[in-house]
Every structure is written in C-alpha cells, then in structure tokens.
Amino acid sequence: MIIVVDSNVIVSAILNKNSKIGQLLIFGRRYFEFHAPNFLKSEIKKHKAKLLAMSKLSEDEFDQLRDELFECLTFISEEQIPYEFWHNAIPIVRDIDMDDIAFVALTDYMEAKLWTGDKRLLEGMEQRAYTKGISTENLHQLWINA
DSSP states (O other), X not given: OEEEEOHHHHHHHHHOTTSHHHHHHHHGGGTOEEEEETHHHHHHXXXXXXXXXXXXXXXXXXXXXXXXXHTTSEEEOXXXXXXXXXXXXXXXXXXXXXXXXXXXXXXXXXXXXXXXXXXXXXXXXXXXXXXXXXXXXXXXXXXXXX
16 A cells, blocks of 8 residues: 655654654555655754754754654655646645645555644545545554554
C-alpha cells in the first residue's frame, strides 16, 4: 500500500521516535511504501529551532533522527505532479490548510492514502467525501494485521 506522509507525522516521530508513529515509520516500511513531497523537507527545516527546543535533542541528534526518518520516505518533486492533481486538491484543502495541498495532490497522483495526525484535516476531507485520509490508528491496525 502506498502511503503519503504528512509533515505532522514526521514532527511527531522527531518528538518521540519510540511512539507508535515513530515505530510505524521505521518498521512499517516493510509493509507500506512511504512517500512525501519535497515540501516536507522544507517544513521540517523551517521548524527546526522549535523542534530542537521541544525535543530537547542536540543538533547532531536531531539531524541523525531526521535523516533516519527521511530514509523511510521516498521524496517526490512537486514538479512531477501534473497540474490536474493540484487543481483537484484545491477545493479539498482550501478551507482547511492550503499548506496541505502538495500532500493531497501527491496522494491522488500516486493513488495512495494520506497519513496524517491532523484531525481537522481528516475531518475536513471526510466532509468533502474525500476518503483517502488515514489516521495513525487505522494505519497501525493495517500494520499489525499484515
């Protein structure tokens, strides 16, 4: 199963590598193909100082953990996603969070599921009859039943 990983999943794994989310990312790649748009890298870089403070990791520890988590993902350039997928993603994320447009466009392009811990995004997608979102709990159930 192809899974597009939202930024908040990586943030959660950085804050607690041993959490369900961290373990799913690291060990779940035997069962799932994890992908993300390159935008995720810039999001983590942009919030690095805040994540360092919250995680209490040294800069070296942070960089090593980030790199370990990034190794679990295949990154896709946004330029690879055809225009139609961007266009179709707009009404899904417009009133929720436009920062999620790359994740939704990539999810549709790859015919994948979008793994997010953002309840507002999951609920908003459901309200728009967009059924490609998957919560950590649901993904974890798929993993343990694999």
